[in-house]
Amino acid sequence: MRLARPRLRMRPRTRDRELRLLTVVALAMGAGWVSLSSTRSGGLSIGDPVPVVCWLLGMLGVHVAFVISGRDLDQVLLPVVGILGGISLLFMERLPQGLVVQRFGDRTLMLGDLQLLWLLLGLGLLGVTAISVRSVRWLREYRYTWAALGIGLLAAVFLLGDEVNGARLSMHIGPFSGQPSELLKVILVVFLAAYLADNRPMLARSSMRLGIIRLPPLAYLLPMLATWGVALALVIIQKDLGAALLLFSVFLALLYIATRRGSYVVVGLVLFFVGAAVLYGVLGHVRARVDIWLDPWADPLGAGYQVIRALYAFGRGGILGTGLGAGLPTVDGVAAIPLIHTDFVFAAVGEELGLLGALAVGTCYLILAERGMRIAARAPDEFQALLAAGLTLVIVLQAALIMAANLRLVPLTGVTLPLISYGGSSILTNALVVGSLLALSDRTAVRGVPAPTVRIARSAVA
Amino acid sequence: MNGAPGIGSGLLRVGLVVCIAYALIFAGAGWLQVVEAGPLSADPRNPLQLVAARAPRGRILDVRGVVVADNARAVDGLRLRRYAHPAMAPITGYVSIIFGTAGLERTYDRQLTGVARLGAGGDLLRKFRSRASDPADLHLSVDVRLQELAARLLGNQRGAVVAIEPSTGRILALVSTPGYDPQQLADPATAAAYLATLGDDSGAPLLDRATQGRYVPGSVFKLVTGAAGLESGAIRSDTTFADQPVESRRGFRLDGFRIQDAPRSVQLDQPLDLSEALEVSSNIWFAHAGLATGAGTLLEVASRFGFGSAIALDLPTASSQLNGGDGPLDGFADRLELANASYGQAEVLTTPLQMALVAAAIANGGVLVRPTLVDQIVSRDGDESRTSPTRIGRVMSATNAATLRDAMVQAVQGRYAADYAGGARVSGVRTAGKSGTAQLAPGQAPHSWFVGFAPADAPRIAVVVIVENAGSGSSRAVPLGGRLMSAWLKRFAPDSAP
Numbered sequence: 001m002r003l004a005r006p007r008l009r010m011r012p013r014t015r016d017r018e019l020r021l022l023t024v025v026a027l028a029m030g031a032g033w034v035s036l037s038s039t040r041s042g043g044l045s046i047g048d049p050v051p052v053v054c055w056l057l058g059m060l061g062v063h064v065a066f067v068i069s070g071r072d073l074d075q076v077l078l079p080v081v082g083i084l085g086g087i088s089l090l091f092m093e094r095l096p097q098g099l100v101v102q103r104f105g106d107r108t109l110m111l112g113d114l115q116l117l118w119l120l121l122g123l124g125l126l127g128v129t130a131i132s133v134r135s136v137r138w139l140r141e142y143r144y145t146w147a148a149l150g151i152g153l154l155a156a157v158f159l160l161g162d163e164v165n166g167a168r169l170s171m172h173i174g175p176f177s178g179q180p181s182e183l184l185k186v187i188l189v190v191f192l193a194a195y196l197a198d199n200r201p202m203l204a205r206s207s208m209r210l211g212i213i214r215l216p217p218l219a220y221l222l223p224m225l226a227t228w229g230v231a232l233a234l235v236i237i238q239k240d241l242g243a244a245l246l247l248f249s250v251f252l253a254l255l256y257i258a259t260r261r262g263s264y265v266v267v268g269l270v271l272f273f274v275g276a277a278v279l280y281g282v283l284g285h286v287r288a289r290v291d292i293w294l295d296p297w298a299d300p301l302g303a304g305y306q307v308i309r310a311l312y313a314f315g316r317g318g319i320l321g322t323g324l325g326a327g328l329p330t331v332d333g334v335a336a337i338p339l340i341h342t343d344f345v346f347a348a349v350g351e352e353l354g355l356l357g358a359l360a361v362g363t364c365y366l367i368l369a370e371r372g373m374r375i376a377a378r379a380p381d382e383f384q385a386l387l388a389a390g391l392t393l394v395i396v397l398q399a400a401l402i403m404a405a406n407l408r409l410v411p412l413t414g415v416t417l418p419l420i421s422y423g424g425s426s427i428l429t430n431a432l433v434v435g436s437l438l439a440l441s442d443r444t445a446v447r448g449v450p451a452p453t454v455r456i457a458r459s460a461v462a
Numbered sequence: 463m464n465g466a467p468g469i470g471s472g473l474l475r476v477g478l479v480v481c482i483a484y485a486l487i488f489a490g491a492g493w494l495q496v497v498e499a500g501p502l503s504a505d506p507r508n509p510l511q512l513v514a515a516r517a518p519r520g521r522i523l524d525v526r527g528v529v530v531a532d533n534a535r536a537v538d539g540l541r542l543r544r545y546a547h548p549a550m551a552p553i554t555g556y557v558s559i560i561f562g563t564a565g566l567e568r569t570y571d572r573q574l575t576g577v578a579r580l581g582a583g584g585d586l587l588r589k590f591r592s593r594a595s596d597p598a599d600l601h602l603s604v605d606v607r608l609q610e611l612a613a614r615l616l617g618n619q620r621g622a623v624v625a626i627e628p629s630t631g632r633i634l635a636l637v638s639t640p641g642y643d644p645q646q647l648a649d650p651a652t653a654a655a656y657l658a659t660l661g662d663d664s665g666a667p668l669l670d671r672a673t674q675g676r677y678v679p680g681s682v683f684k685l686v687t688g689a690a691g692l693e694s695g696a697i698r699s700d701t702t703f704a705d706q707p708v709e710s711r712r713g714f715r716l717d718g719f720r721i722q723d724a725p726r727s728v729q730l731d732q733p734l735d736l737s738e739a740l741e742v743s744s745n746i747w748f749a750h751a752g753l754a755t756g757a758g759t760l761l762e763v764a765s766r767f768g769f770g771s772a773i774a775l776d777l778p779t780a781s782s783q784l785n786g787g788d789g790p791l792d793g794f795a796d797r798l799e800l801a802n803a804s805y806g807q808a809e810v811l812t813t814p815l816q817m818a819l820v821a822a823a824i825a826n827g828g829v830l831v832r833p834t835l836v837d838q839i840v841s842r843d844g845d846e847s848r849t850s851p852t853r854i855g856r857v858m859s860a861t862n863a864a865t866l867r868d869a870m871v872q873a874v875q876g877r878y879a880a881d882y883a884g885g886a887r888v889s890g891v892r893t894a895g896k897s898g899t900a901q902l903a904p905g906q907a908p909h910s911w912f913v914g915f916a917p918a919d920a921p922r923i924a925v926v927v928i929v930e931n932a933g934s935g936s937s938r939a940v941p942l943g944g945r946l947m948s949a950w951l952k953r954f955a956p957d958s959a960p
Contacts, residue, residue: 311498355492358495373476386469403491
């Protein structure tokens with residue numbers, strides 16, 4: 001018996017690739033900071049480099065922690081977070097600071113400082129998650145608890161939430177406020193991954209026939225309908241189109257990955273379009289969103305204002321952009337695009353960093369997608385594979401949704417641009433997601449662990 | 463065992479869908495930021511335009527630094543333009559919050575506001591600039607004094623004056639009457655009512671006659687026919703037409719019609735050569751010359767001067783023509799039309815600016831230089847861009863140009879010149895010129911034309927004057943042109959010797 005084996009095996013493992021990539025990140029952020037400060041001061045300047053130095057030191061700290069922990073974590077994800085978070089920091093420092101003001105006692109923090117705080121907290125959360133989570137069995141075991149928690153969150157928002165910008169998204173508990181739908185997405189992905197993994201072996205073959213239509217077996221149909229119901233509830237109760245769309249599309253993708261049945265996706269899409277058509281007919285705010293998308297010029301100073309202003313911003317940017325700090329974020333002291341620090345931050349990137357900057361940001365999410373999918377493909381069991389894929393898609397599809405909406409390719413649904421938009425809930429949730437992906441990427445930690453059985457789960461509950 | 467069984471292919475396909483979605487997003491961004499970038503930035507509702515409207519605009523100054531347009535008070539955050547010299551309106555145009563921009567204010571809007579629309583390629587240097595706008599001043603080649611003198615001499619008659627420095631193409635004056643007051647268009651309080659008044663005015667004050675008025679040129683067009691004849695070899699300086707003296711008295715019969723010299727022509731009994739024909743403005747001599755040259759050559763040489771297409775200038779220009787273009791003979795209906803066109807009648811229509819280029823090219827030894835209005839553009843941040851003379855090309859040989867120049871000198875200083883272009887003579891300076899009396903429809907008084915330059919041997923100014931329906935050239939346009947050349951050479955020019 002080798003009981004004396006230490007629980008945490010601290011054998012440092014160098015991470016050269018991560019360090020090289022982080023060097024690139026540091027150079028890029030440094031250049032961005034100098035560009036922004038120089039534009040502001042009118043001459044070559046590094047301004048007050050504390051925020052960007054904090055962010056880079058944070059990155060370095062997490063890197064060192066990873067090295068010391070000795071875990072074999074993915075080496076690309078942290079630099080990707082570094083660059084996205086760095087862009088976030090540059091833009092939040094650059095945008096009008098008065099967009100967000102919070103008082104803590106006699107200290108007043110504004111947009112840039114707050115975002116730096118959230119980013120550093122997120123980075124900490126990411127590091128702790130990546131290093132400490134060595135097994136995700138417990139996630140699978142408590143799957144119905146997650147489902148219940150998710151629905152509970154939904155109910156809590158319905159009962160206690162505040163309506164902001166026409167959507168009931170945020171909730172105040174004591175001095176804290178947050179957007180539970182951010183966390184809800186992650187919780188539901190965990191549940192879906194567990195549920196699909198559980199039922200996959202039994203039901204991958206059979207299907208129900210209803211006349212000429214091949215329906216998924218009930219075990220798939222039920223959660224599909226349930227997810228659809230949750231999505232509808234999100235739209236109706238919270239008026240949160242983005243979260244609903246995201247949740248449903250992640251679910252369909254996971255369902256397809258689990259079963260490889262195109263017909264289920266077709267059924268899902270039919271459900272989606274039926275739901276969308278009904279909601280368009282019934283709910284004013286859904287109809288308004290679609291109508292604005294189809295013709296923002298119908299009411300250029302009212303409903304279409306935000307979308308049109310975003311188009312102008314992209315147009316001003318051209319290929320190379322105006323340069324950091326040289327765009328037109330404010331006209332007469334008012335933000336040129338409402339919600340430029342959250343929903344429309346991609347338009348700000350497009351204006352000041354140009355098409356190249358916009359493509360670079362998009363490419364970062366694609367790299368994240370590639371790493372996530374690779375982690376999923378190498379996962380030791382179905383649950384971890386589906387979990388990794390689901391978590392990846394939560395970020396990647398959400399980014400696609402809001403970037404496309406900024407470019408007026410799809411209607412605006414009001415989600416954040418992951419890791420770039422301002423906001424604590426969004427930053428922390430996405431940091432948690434990337435941290436989890438990192439944890440899942442360590443094959444040394446989970447190798448040899450048998451897939452949990454229902455019996456184990458019961459014993460754990462008992 | 464690597465990976466969960468049967469998961470890989472599903473992951474791959476979902477990954478593929480993600481890639482396609484991102485490719486579409488990238489394409490959308492490319493479309494907006496490259497193809498649509500221009501139209502979006504030019505949209506008047508773009509806050510970029512709003513900022514431009516509020517930004518202090520660059521000034522427009524004349525050749526000596528006299529401020530022609532600058533910023534006056536601001537109304538509701540919008541700056542109003544101030545125009546101290548209404549005679550400059552055909553050049554400066556106006557900025558109106560209500561009606562938009564015109565003239566150089568429009569052409570150089572980007573430089574004047576300094577809020578440059580980033581091209582699809584962006585502006586790398588601008589990234590290191592602090593201010594959103596960098597307005598630039600326009601320094602014109604025009605002299606306000608010459609401009610105002612010309613406007614005053616035209617008075618309340620309809621007409622136009624173009625003065626140009628032949629060797630550089632720098633425009634010294636560009637006048638159109640009746641004029642308008644850009645100040646009243648710029649001020650939103652008066653703009654609408656004033657524009658209505660201008661619209662009701664039968665004189666069309668908003669039309670820039672100098673660049674866009676198309677006139678029958680009459681005898682001043684003989685310079686073009688002469689150039690074409692000399693270039694083609696069809697005529698020489700000593701060419702005579704044997705029948706011309708008789709025809710001058712009885713008329714030149716061509717295809718059943720009779721071409722006549724103007725009744726005032728001095729009747730000479732010997733056949734005229736080029737100089738004499740130009741001096742007494744013989745229609746019949748130039749009709750013969752045009753017929754001898756041929757339609758194709760006449761058109762080709764005229765096109766070297768710029769006929770047939772709009773002249774490139776910082777202002778909108780109309781194109782000049784030799785014929786309506788629908789006849790079988792290179793656009794001429796027949797030889798009769800060609801003969802009539804050869805002395806500037808028939809369907810020949812020309813802008814004053816076009817005739818100024820003809821004069822400038824002859825004055826400049828046969829080389830045509832692109833006309834310009836702006837000498838340099840100087841931005842607040844110190845960026846300078848200076849206009850350098852652009853040679854359009856050689857219109858005719860130096861020898862032929864000298865032949866025409868000498869003929870034009872004789873037209874002003876010759877024995878019989880007094881009835882024609884003689885009134886343009888600048889005392890003490892060898893002066894070259896040609897008068898014109900453009901016959902219009904019966905009952906309408908002819909247009910009075912003058913085209914000339916001085917000093918003939920080293921020309922520093924070429925001038926075109928047209929006064930609508932003012933009678934013969936010698937009565938109105940010729941002395942006016944003379945006074946302008948004299949004023950320039952003796953008072954206004956930088957090295958003038960009073």
